[in-house]
Amino acid sequence: PDGTQLTTWQLELPMRDQRDIVPLQIKLQREQDAKREQTEKPETLWRVELAFDMAPLGPLQVQAQLLQGSLSSQIWAERDGTAQLIRAELDHLRQRLTAAGLTVAELACRQGTPPQGPRTAIDQRFVDETA
Template sequence: MTRTSDNHIQLQLAPPRNDNGAQLKLQEGLQQILRDNLPQQLPAGDALNQMRQIPAISRPGGDAVAQVIKSMLSLFSVPPKTDAKTTQQVVQNHLQSSGLISQPRANPAASQRELPPLQQQLGKLTDLADQLPPQAREQMLTLVKGLQARSASHQATSLQNWQEMPDGSLERQYRLDLPIRLERDRLEDSEIHIQQRKKPDEEGRFVSQWSIQLHFDREELGPVDAHVSLQQEWQLSARFWAEREETTRLIREQLDGFQQQLGASGFEVEALQVQRGKPPRDTRSPVNHRLVDLHT
């Protein structure tokens, strides 16, 4: 702040100084988290599938464990065909469990923040594991640790790619699992990568651009990738790639209906395209290359 005359001062806001030392320590800490957790991590679908197959949970004493696992299936997975509201709630549960977004409180006056949904369920399983026979207990605790390591790996990978600039622009990324329930509630692993870019427009107003990348590999369809971008809140475009000709044809046949559904939901669809092959570059997650990447 500088005084320019008796009645005037000049105020200039200086951008925050970039503490390279603190940034380096943060990156080193995130790398250590990944080194510690990547070898132990289990994708959510794999872990839940294995939990449900532990014989002891179907016997007396294991009923409570089975109920918690059933609750986790409801909270953190979706059926292959589901409504947008259900998917939105499941993704919200995952994001809240990541600790990277705030969790709304049922009671604003509460003095203590509730644990995220995933940590609540894993804590219950850890406590209930004592009721299981020794071998089943060890299996359960190993799977719980695998899920905890998976969550920590996703958090560290997400935070590595966060950037916030002095002018207010930013880039944030979120990684999370979204298991898909198939026949008999068998889960197929999917991973979502959500990306937000917030930059000033021509008038200086900050607007967000979201992108989604999805990859899955089903036996009946083969590898399929989808890239979706969302601008100005409602302007949507999407491109699909499939390695099999019959899958490419199947997706193309569904595009008109898909566009109508998007329009009915209020989206302005700019382009929907499908082509055979692979996307131009591999953007799958370094945490797990097996299934889904979502940038939003």
């Protein structure tokens, strides 16, 4: 209704974790503001959500947003030890992202699961590899 165009892609990729195959769930959204004047380039907001469960880290979810070269990201780890490990590496990740040409606005890790709110959650597999 506000003229914003939202395009969403969801997919699940098999990922090898030593001898196991675990699903990597990906949700990618592109939101484009169509209300801008025609002389201006429309701003595009990219959102990426990843969900996976790898031993010994446990379930992880990543939510990231990219707007005009500025990245914001939240990482959610269900296990406290995993959250502490990720927090210890966030400065290194920030340096790597900056070296890749991105401006990093927010980069944080929290213990638990992300609030879902009105957005669609990626909560079930598309393919059952045991079938």
